[in-house]
């Protein structure tokens with residue numbers, strides 16, 4: 173049973189490393205997601221801003237991050253931010269050194285990509301909430317801030333959860349790309365394990381199974397959350413057209 | 414910037430062509446793999462439907478990069494057996510393995526798209542066909558399929574764009590698509606602008622495809 | 638400008654892009670006056686009253702609400718909206734809040750009224766629209782007529798001087814229509830300034846001081862209800878009335 177040995181926990185096997193890799197994979201996804209959601213709203217607002225340069229920026233942002241392969245975005249952000257940081261450090265404190273961690277670069281790249289799609293989820297969800305809700309809030313004299321946080325946002329989630337759920341799954345799977353810039357997440361750990369054990373099918377198969385389980389769990393959780401947030405909305409509410 | 418592009422023009426062009434070929438091939442082959450899966454998902458409640466569901470869930474759950482590694486490197490663990498079966502020529506080639514991974518992946522997504530469009534075709538269309546006394550096969554081929562196709566076209570177009578981006582992962586298993594050429598040139602020059610040139614290629618390619626799809630959709634809108 | 642004028646339109650024009658929706662509108666609404674606005678679909682009735690609480694901007698002329706000239710500055714708009722309540726055709730209650738919470742949200746957030754006081758006041762207004770028994774229900778648990786009455790109470794909680802209604806009963810079944818109209822009649826009896834878009838001619842006869850008839854973005858006729866129904870002065874109003882009655 174050599175394959176059981178190579179998965180064992182401890183110095184002889186790769187069980188502990190894999191577990192650690194799983195932690196990094198989940199950690200990266202969980203750290204990135206809230207950041208990506210907030211960015212989604214900001215990019216949506218940029219796209220509907222009344223200032224043309226802001227609107228153009230919003231549109232360019234979505235076009236670029238939706239068109240470039242995630243892996244390319246990741247490499248560019250990784251190397252470019254490294255170059256910028258090195259330059260800044262060299263100017264401020266010559267001789268010292270600071271490097272961008274793959275984790276941070278991965279977070280940035282994934283948040284940018286996910287929020288480009290997320291801004292569309294936000295747009296659709298706000299549409300589904302309906303213009304009437306904005307107008308009712310405005311006609312009651314609520315400030316835009318209160319209107320958004322007290323009236324619109326609580327309703328947005330219900331419409332945005334399927335879209336954001338999809339994006340969560342995409343994010344979870346895209347963390348595998350960060351292995352390319354040597355972050356010690358699942359896929360990278362598997363690659364390392366294979367270098368010594370010569371059992372590529374075993375390790376990549378195992379990783380594949382883990383991902384399928386994670387995705388299945390996520391989808392289950394999403395259904396559960398959907399059910400919970402649609403309580404109190406039994407009948408379709410009316411929106412002024 | 415100029416010499417990085419014009420000096421390496423033939424490599425950039427080769428990469429661009431390979432990206433276009435691999436993504437198109439995978440989407441087209443994937444469509445034909447997806448059709449029976451979609452039908453099984455849509456019409457069968459039994460074992461076929463269950464298998465189709467399993468297929469979709471598995472291949473939508475595995476990251477494409479992991480799938481490529483599994484097929485290309487994983488098959489190495491069974492090289493002797495595969496040689497015995499006369500399949501080794503396929504699995505030792507990164508291009509074939511990459512294409513297989515792309516097809517398996519996109520077929521899962523396309524199956525869900527096609528199933529979605531099949532399911533939205535209303536019962537009234539089926540009743541009309543019955544009333545016109547069309548045989549099920551004629552009804553399927555001449556009525557359902559065109560309607561379903563027109564409905565599925567926008568999301569399928571979207572899937573095509575996603576596949577153009579996804580082919581970039583082939584570079585990681587040493588295929589020289591756009592991304593592969595970029596990595597190669599980068600490793601020779603260590604010039605970050607190489608990746609910006611690659612980005613410009615993808616941007617233009619995706620915008621072109623979007624433009625073409627919009628024109629095509631406008632033309633067949635009446636079918637939906 | 639007269640001290641007892643609540644709303645004054647003076648040569649007011651509004652465009653949607655190139656489309657001229659409101660053409661040279663002139664109308665004075667006195668304090669406590671009840672105006673019913675009617676006219677064919679697309680004539681600009683909704684747009685007219687939505688201008689009064691700045692849900693729509695206008696491009697030329699003047700519009701004064703409670704003596705304040707409406708411009709596009711945030712502070713003016715907020716000031717005016719504090720004086721004006723509005724009821725919509727589709728109620729637009731906040732579906733995630735109970736009837737009571739719908740009523741107290743804005744008093745608590747914008748007027749900084751303590752929660753207990755806001756709830757007490759809201760219960761009074763809910764009682765006024767005969768909805769006090771449904772204070773803790775969500776909008777989705779209420780009928781259309783009940784929702785509209787809660788929406789009216791919600792507006793009243795802001796203690797407005799002017800109430801705007803945009804076809805408040807046209808999405809309701811006959812029974813609910815009379816529930817809502819009864820509440821509106823009460824409100825009119827209390828001396829509220831009201832501008833109401835409606836095709837409920839019975840209501841117009843009973844409470845309106847004046848009827849404004851609009852067609853194609855113009856005010857075609859302004860008349861007292863008796864005169865308007867018995868003896869319309871304009872051909873277009875006569876034609877419109879005939880169509881309504883023939884229904």
Ligand SMILES: Nc1ncnc2c1ncn2[C@@H]1O[C@H](COP(=O)(O)OP(=O)(O)OP(=O)(O)O)[C@@H](O)[C@H]1O
Pocket residue numbers: 653656658676677678679680681682683684685
């Ligand atoms: N946001 C908008 N953009 C462009 N045109 C609009 C907009 N809102 C309304 N219109 C147009 O302005 C005209 C007047 O609309 P309005 O809603 O005021 O009519 P109405 O008299 O209230 O009709 P109805 O009885 O159908 O409610 C219509 O022709 C309408 O199509």
Ligand SMILES: [Mg+2]
Pocket residue numbers: 682683684803804
């Ligand atoms: Mg209207």
